[in-house]
Amino acid sequence: MSTDRAATPPSLTSRRTLPPETVRKKDVNRRRMARLGWYFSTPALLVVAAVTIFPVVFSLVMSFSNVQVLGSGFQLSGLTLGNFHTVFGSVKWRYALGFTVLYTVVTVTVEVVLGTMIALVLEHLRALRGWMMALLLIPWSLITVISAQLWNYIYDPTYGAADAIFSAVGLGHPVILGSNASAVIAMMVADIWKTTPFVAIIVLAGLVMLPGDVYEAAEVDGSNGWQTFWRITLPLLRPTIALAVLFRILQAFGLFDLPFVLTQGGPGYATTSLAVLGYQAMFTNLSFGPGAAVAVTTAALVVIGCILFLRVFRAQVNEGEES
Amino acid sequence: MRNVHVHRHPGRSLRPASLRAAALAAVAMTAVVLGGCSSSPGSSNATSSSAATVAAPGTANSGNITWWASPITSSGADPRTVLVTAFEKAYPDIKVKLISAPTDTDTNRATLTTQISGGAGPDVYMGDVIWPAQFAAHQLADPLSKYLPASYFGTFAPGLVAGATYKGQVYGAPFFEDQGFLYYRKDLLAKNNMKVPTTWEELMTDSRTIQSKGEAQYGYVFQGASYEGATCNFMEFLTDAGGAVLNKDSTSSAVNSAAALKALKFEQELVTSGVSPKAESTYQELQSMNEFSAGKSVFLRNWDYGYSTSQAAGSAVVGKVGVAPMPTFGGESTPGYSNIGGWNLYVNPHSQNVAADLTFIKWMTGNDAQKILATQFSEIPTNQAVRTSADVIKSNAVLAVVPQTKLVPRPAQTPFYPQVSTAIYTNVSAVLAGSKTPATALKDADSAINSALSGGGL
Numbered sequence: 144m145s146t147d148r149a150a151t152p153p154s155l156t157s158r159r160t161l162p163p164e165t166v167r168k169k170d171v172n173r174r175r176m177a178r179l180g181w182y183f184s185t186p187a188l189l190v191v192a193a194v195t196i197f198p199v200v201f202s203l204v205m206s207f208s209n210v211q212v213l214g215s216g217f218q219l220s221g222l223t224l225g226n227f228h229t230v231f232g233s234v235k236w237r238y239a240l241g242f243t244v245l246y247t248v249v250t251v252t253v254e255v256v257l258g259t260m261i262a263l264v265l266e267h268l269r270a271l272r273g274w275m276m277a278l279l280l281i282p283w284s285l286i287t288v289i290s291a292q293l294w295n296y297i298y299d300p301t302y303g304a305a306d307a308i309f310s311a312v313g314l315g316h317p318v319i320l321g322s323n324a325s326a327v328i329a330m331m332v333a334d335i336w337k338t339t340p341f342v343a344i345i346v347l348a349g350l351v352m353l354p355g356d357v358y359e360a361a362e363v364d365g366s367n368g369w370q371t372f373w374r375i376t377l378p379l380l381r382p383t384i385a386l387a388v389l390f391r392i393l394q395a396f397g398l399f400d401l402p403f404v405l406t407q408g409g410p411g412y413a414t415t416s417l418a419v420l421g422y423q424a425m426f427t428n429l430s431f432g433p434g435a436a437v438a439v440t441t442a443a444l445v446v447i448g449c450i451l452f453l454r455v456f457r458a459q460v461n462e463g464e465e466s
Numbered sequence: 467m468r469n470v471h472v473h474r475h476p477g478r479s480l481r482p483a484s485l486r487a488a489a490l491a492a493v494a495m496t497a498v499v500l501g502g503c504s505s506s507p508g509s510s511n512a513t514s515s516s517a518a519t520v521a522a523p524g525t526a527n528s529g530n531i532t533w534w535a536s537p538i539t540s541s542g543a544d545p546r547t548v549l550v551t552a553f554e555k556a557y558p559d560i561k562v563k564l565i566s567a568p569t570d571t572d573t574n575r576a577t578l579t580t581q582i583s584g585g586a587g588p589d590v591y592m593g594d595v596i597w598p599a600q601f602a603a604h605q606l607a608d609p610l611s612k613y614l615p616a617s618y619f620g621t622f623a624p625g626l627v628a629g630a631t632y633k634g635q636v637y638g639a640p641f642f643e644d645q646g647f648l649y650y651r652k653d654l655l656a657k658n659n660m661k662v663p664t665t666w667e668e669l670m671t672d673s674r675t676i677q678s679k680g681e682a683q684y685g686y687v688f689q690g691a692s693y694e695g696a697t698c699n700f701m702e703f704l705t706d707a708g709g710a711v712l713n714k715d716s717t718s719s720a721v722n723s724a725a726a727l728k729a730l731k732f733e734q735e736l737v738t739s740g741v742s743p744k745a746e747s748t749y750q751e752l753q754s755m756n757e758f759s760a761g762k763s764v765f766l767r768n769w770d771y772g773y774s775t776s777q778a779a780g781s782a783v784v785g786k787v788g789v790a791p792m793p794t795f796g797g798e799s800t801p802g803y804s805n806i807g808g809w810n811l812y813v814n815p816h817s818q819n820v821a822a823d824l825t826f827i828k829w830m831t832g833n834d835a836q837k838i839l840a841t842q843f844s845e846i847p848t849n850q851a852v853r854t855s856a857d858v859i860k861s862n863a864v865l866a867v868v869p870q871t872k873l874v875p876r877p878a879q880t881p882f883y884p885q886v887s888t889a890i891y892t893n894v895s896a897v898l899a900g901s902k903t904p905a906t907a908l909k910d911a912d913s914a915i916n917s918a919l920s921g922g923g924l
Contacts, residue, residue: 211604212579212583212604213583213604213605213606214582214583214604214605214606214607214814214815214816215583215585215605215815216583216584216585217583229922229923229924230924232922233923233924234910235914235924236924300743300744300745300748301745301753301756301757316744318743318744318745318747318748320748321744321745321746321747321748321898321899322747322899322900322901323899323901406691406692406748407691407692407693408692408892409691409692409693409747409748409892409895409899410691410692410747410748410895410896410898410899410901411692411892411893411895411896411899411901411902412692412892412896413896413899413901420924423884423888424924426572426575426576426579427572427575427576427884427888428882428884428885428888428923429579429600429604429884430923430924433924437924
C-alpha cells in the first residue's frame with residue numbers, strides 16, 4: 144500500500160454527446176430498469192424489515208403495554224407507562240445505567256487515544272505494516288464470547304495468567320472478578336484489548352487519505368512534528384475519529400457478551416449492564432413489558448447520546464473552520 | 467454504463483415482462499414466508515385447550531413425539547439415548563425424537579418460552595425443578611394432574627411432587643433428583659483423628675486445624691458466584707439456622723430475620739477466616755470442584771456428580787473421598803438441609819399427542835428407566851421404590867447417603883421465583899465479595915423480594 148499523499152486527481156471522464164431522442168429513450172429504459180431493480184431488491188428489503196423494523200416496533204409497543212407471555216402467545220393490553228415506572232424506580236436499573244455509561248465513556252476514550260496512537264505508528268511503518276495490521280486484527284476478529292472465555296482463563300483466581308503476574312510482582316492474589324472495582328476494570332481491559340484495533344484501522348484509513356500538500360506547506364513553514372500533529376493531523380482527522388467514536392458508543396452501550404461470559408453480571412450486580420438487565424427481565428423473569436422498557440430506554444439514551452456528540456462535534460468543526 | 471448491457475443482446479436477455487413477473491413472484495414468496503413466521507402465535511389461540519376439561523387417554527401405543535432435554539451427563543454413554551432406546555423397545559410403535567436442549571438452564575428456558583409462546587415447541591420437555599410456578603402462571607406447561615391419577619403421583623419420593631405443584635395442580639413429573647452433599651477427604655480426617663463434621667462449627671474448627679498444618683490450602687469450597695447456585699447454598703445455611711426466604715403462602719419476604727443474619731454471617735466468616743477461598747464470590751460448581759479435585763480443600767459442597775468427578779482420571783484425590791449429609795448449626799437436629807435440584811418432565815400445551823406424551827412420561831418415571839438412571843448413570847431416582855431398593859443403594863456411595871439426608875426446596879412456589887432468587891444470589895455474592903455487610907444485604911434482598919412479589923420488580 145502506498146501512502147503517497149500527493150496522488151494525482153482522477154482524470155475527468157469524457158462525456159459522450161448523444162442525439163436527443165436516444166437520451167429520452169435511454170431515460171425511459173433507465174427508469175424501467177430502476178423500477179425492476181426495486182422489485183428485485185424488495186424481497187431483501189422485506190427480510191430486513193422483518194428482522195429489524197418489526198422487532199423494533201414490537202418492542203416499542205410492548206414497552207407501553209401490559210404484556211402477558213402465555214403458552215398461547217403474547218397478549219398485549221392497555222396503554223400504560225407502568226413499565227417505565229418500574230424501570231425508573233428500580234435501584235438495579237439506575238446502577239446498570241451508571242455502570243453502562245461509565246463503561247462506555249472509559250472504554251471509548253481509551254480506545255480512541257490508543258487507536259489513534261497505533262494508527263500514527265502504523266502509518267510510518269512501510270514493509271511491516273501489512274503484518275502488523277494482520278496481527279492487530281486478531282483480537283477484533285475473534286468472536287467476543289470466545290475472547291471473553293480466554294480472558295476468563297487469564298483472570299482465573301487459581302491458575303490464571305493475571306494471578307501469576309500479580310503474585311510475581313508482589314501484589315499477592317487479588318480476586319480479579321471477585322470484587323466490584325476490579326471486575327469492572329477487568330471488563331474494560333478485555334474490551335479495550337478487543338476494540339482498539341478497530342479504531343486504529345479506521346483512523347489509519349483517515350490518515351492515509353489526508354492531503355499531502357498541507358504537510359509540505361507545514362514543513363516549509365518550519366512546523367515541528369508535535370505542532371503538525373495538533374494543528375494539522377488531528378483537526379483533519381476529526382471526521383474520521385468522530386465516525387469511530389460513534390460506532391464505539393453504539394457498541395459499548397449495548398454491552399452484553401463480556402459480562403454474560405465473565406461474571407453473569409456479578410459480583411452482586413456490579414457488572415450488570417443495561418442489556419444484561421433487559422435480557423434477564425425478558426428471558427429469565429418473563430417480564431417482557433419492563434424488559435422492553437429497558438431496551439427502549441437504552442436505545443433512546445444511546446440515540447440522544449450520539450446526537451449530542453455530533454452536535455458538539457459539529458460545533459467544534461465549525462469553530463475550527465471559522466478561526 | 468452497465469444497465470445498457472441487457473439491451474445489447476436482446477436475443478439472450480429476458481423480456482422485461484417476465485423479469486417483472488419473476489420479481490413479483492419473489493416478493494410474494496418472501497411475504498408468504500415472513501407471514502408464516504409471524505402468524506403462528508396468533509393462530510395457535512384456536513388450538514390451545516388449556517381450560518377445556520379434555521379427558522385425554524392416559525396411554526397410547528403409537529405416535530411420534532419429540533423430547534427436549536439438555537445433556538444429563540458430560541461423558542460416557544448418553545443417558546437420554548439409552549433411555550429412548552429402551553422406551554422404544556417397550557413401545558415399538560411410539561417413536562421419540564430427542565432434541566438436545568441448551569446446557570445453560572437460563573438459555574434453555576428462554577428458548578423453550580419463545581418456542582411455546584410461538585405456538586410450537588417439543589411435545590415433552592425436561593425442565594428445572596424450579597420452573598413449575600412460573601411455567602404454570604404463563605401457561606407454558608400442561609397440568610399433568612388433569613390426566614394422571616393421584617396414585618401415580620404417590621409413587622414419588624416425598625416432597626418432590628409438592629415442589630412441582632402450583633395452585634393445586636401438578637405440572638411436572640419428577641424425573642431425576644439432585645441435592646447438596648458434603649464431600650470430604652477421608653485421608654485427612656483419619657490422619658487427624660477427626661470424624662465427619664455434623665455441624666458447621668465443627669467443620670470450621672476441623673478445617674482450621676488441617677489448614678494450619680499445611681495439609682490443605684482451604685477448608686471448605688462451595689458456590690458463591692452471582693448465579694442460581696449461590697441461592698442453593700444459601701438455602702442450606704438459612705434453613706439450618708431456622709430461617710426462610712418467604713412467608714408460608716409465598717406472598718411476602720421473610721428473609722430479613724435473625725436466622726438469616728446468622729446464616730449469612732457464617733458464610734461471610736468462611737471467606738474472611740480463610741477457611742474458604744477469597745474467590746468464593748466467583749465460584750460456581752466447576753471452580754469449587756476443581757479446587758477439591760486438585761486436593762486443595764478438605765470439604766466440598768456439590769451435587770451428586772461430585773463423587774464420580776472427584777474419582778475420575780486426572781483427579782488428585784482418587785480413593786480419598788467420602789460423602790455425607792450436609793452439616794447444620796450447633797444445637798439443631800442433624801443432619802443439615804440439602805437443597806433440592808433436579809429435573810422434571812413437562813408436557814407442552816400445544817402437544818398434539820398427549821396420550822403418547824403421558825405414556826412416555828410414565829415409563830420414564832417408572833421402575834425400568836429410574837433403575838437405569840440410578841445404576842448406570844448415578845442419578846438420584848425420584849421413584850420411591852427404586853430409590854430405596856437395595857441394589858440401587860449399594861450401587862454407589864452417593865445413593866447410599868440419600869436416605870439419610872434432609873431436603874429443602876428453593877422458594878419456587880411463586881411465579882416470580884427468578885426475581886426472588888436474583889435478589890438472594892446478588893446479595894449473597896456481594897457479601898462474599900466484601901462489598902456489602904450481611905445486614906445491608908438482607909435488607910436489600912428483603913425489599914427486592916417484596917417488590918418482585920408485588921409484580922413490580924425488574
